[in-house]
Amino acid sequence: MKKIILTGCLAVSALFAGSANAQTFADVEKPTDATPFSIETTLGGTYGNGMNWTAPALRGRYFLDNNIAVRLQVGLGDGMGSAMSTTERYYENADGSGGEGTLEFNRMAVNLQLGGEYHFVGTQKLDPYAYLGVNFGFGNQKIVATELDPTDTYNADYSYESSGSYSNIGGVLGLGMDFYFVENVYIGAELGLGVTGFTYQDQERTDNFVVGGTQQTVENKVAGYKESFIGTQGMLRLGWRF
Template sequence: MKRVFLLTALAVGSIGISNAQYKPAAGERTLEVNFAPLGGTPVSIGGIKYRSFSSETTAFRVGVFLGFSNTTKVTQDENSQTQMLELKEKNGSTTISLQPGIEKHFAGTERLSPYIGGVLNIGYGMTSKKEESQQGTSVGTTTTKGGSLDLGLNAVAGFDYYVAEKLYLGTEIGFGVGMTSDLTNKVSYDNIPGAQDSESKKDNQSKFNIGPNVVGQLRLGWVF
């Protein structure tokens, strides 16, 4: 009798495993991060992506990236004997990217979900450079602010492989067009006699690209 119960339990368990739902169903959502395991900084996160499945084969997606960078270096040491003041140079940047899109998924296998789709890329970058200079016994500051605007449209193809229920790895390639345009540079001065604030487009560039693009990153995501 005990043997019958044991065999029945094993059969029920095997049916449950074989019927496990790996791929998202209609109404489910995914959240994923991109990371570069073969890059110079493998733990760096290259963005976050959210998807909402309206059906088992259609998903709406949006990718978001927000990055900050700040560096400071000393350009002149303080020396009381020569009346030299300590001077610094500070550089900062901010990058914001938003990538809405849509995906069409195909049958694949029980764990593999290949897809194609379209993605719009909207990016904005800001830069700031603050340089200190000695003005007699005080410090003057020159601040230069600039930036760039990115627009693009890509056709993408990729796949999700479900290594476990609700957990997947994937990758993606694309082909599309992109445009980058530098914004007007604004220069302001503080405590520098005779200097006047100004704006300039000198050396600004606009770039247009068309071709394939490969993201050298893996996608790790989960379904909820």
């Protein structure tokens, strides 16, 4: 009987000790205003026809207190997986012999978001919040064709260049949450509704070619336009608060 009682006391003591340790560890896992900075990267996202961020994007947050944080997110690329630069080669003959024409693409795009978050009480590991963000960005593309005509056929007497740029601005409102699965490291999710407007500048193109032994230059301009989208925006994130 004494052995049973002793065993029971030891089991209860171990249970309380384990609970106390877990409680202490949980308190450490979810940081306080003593650790105001966090940095995170997006793991991926779907955005409908709204703002597209290339994954991964990088985001920094600063907690003004336990409830309010400001954030800045930076993404590079057009969000569609386009290469920064591409060179395509076109040969005069099907077997790769003869002259060679080239078609070069050079692209650049930057997307930014400036916003704020309001964090609710949550639990010791789960940190839910509402957020508001203002999105803006810009990009451009330049195409250079050398010894190549507009039908992508080798032509030693033809070359052209074209360039165009765009800018965008919009906003998003939504809900998110962070889950601290190890000390100071969290995985998070966000889901919001956003609107984005794109402004495409005039696209300019210059063609140079030879006709009857005479060099000709033709300049064309395609008028720019505007478009806007509204759609849901969702993403997963991995972050560290320090």
